[in-house]
Amino acid sequence: MTLVDTATALSDRILGGWTGRIAGNMLGKPVEQGEVWTRDRIDRYLGQAAALPLTDYLPEPVSEHDGFALRPEWRSCVRGRIHGSCRDDDVDYAILGLDLLETHGFGFTTEQVGELWLLRLPYLQTFTAERAAYRNLASGLKPPLTATYDNPYQEWIGALIRADVFGWTCPGVPRRAALLARRDAVLSHTGNGVYGAMWAAALISAAFTAPTVRHAVEEALAVIPASSRLARAVRRVAALHDTRMSWEDTLSTLAEETAGMGWIHSVPNAAVLTAGLLYGDGDFTRTITLTVRGGLDTDSNGATAGSVAGVFGGAAAIPDQWKAPLEDTVRSAVFGFDGVRISELAERTLRLAEPEA
8 A cells, every 4th residue: 555545544534533423423412311211212212213223313203202302402413404513512522632632732731631621612511520620620720639629420421532532643553542531531530431531542543453343442452451340341242242142132231230320421331332333343334323222321422433433444434324414514612613624623633643653
């Protein structure tokens, strides 16, 4: 492969990561409320709309009751109604991460992450651990106190959803991606909350060069403590997948084993995400639809699954029903980025990317 071919392939894969993240987020957004939209309820909804197997964005609700239960943004996120992406924190943080690397480079500090939040990100567009950290920053606290003071969400999924840009800019170098994600994550998270971010960044980085999605999952596990709950949950999903257990039974088993953690905790969500990736086996549509049907934090998991699958296959392999409705346009609460083109974000990310020498 020539240098031109390599650059073209990298460009397509980074665009695939951005496109996949946004499409997966949009797919899961209407049912993002894990205590209401369980896996069984999501499938009942799809069955009533004759949308199983799921191969496109969610259909409009058949019943008025389901319409009330969906997220208020559903009217802009279901098939036939999408005109560009909706604003969402799962995409805002990827944009903010890009701005961080453009502004400070790979030598950024955790303190600079916090400064950029205060400058670019509206407080009311932050949630759980990020809102606690933002409040602590505004009160004058410094990391790591920003993550630990009055913050009961330290192991939730927030840092994981911020990790993609570190994988996209470190293609094929998962350990470096994980270390960058850790520096970002400790602003707001501890323990498995940080491990989730490191694992996700490494997973996305590995997807550029791994021969299979399973190999990428294994490479990502190598960057976090093997004894952590998150690593154990990911390995458990992989082991069940190896036995040829069905996707449904695998998720039922993991739901029992992670019961009580809540629907936004990093550990059960990493399990749902891993199941979507392994049972999706590199197919973009199957990966994101299985992941969202798995429930819990559907838009966050759909976004990360879409990023991994988009990198693995490249933008050219993403079916048009996922790309065309996005109209190459992103809505964002990050100051200065609302209405930015997906293609522009990918081009700016490509300029920063540092593959393994």
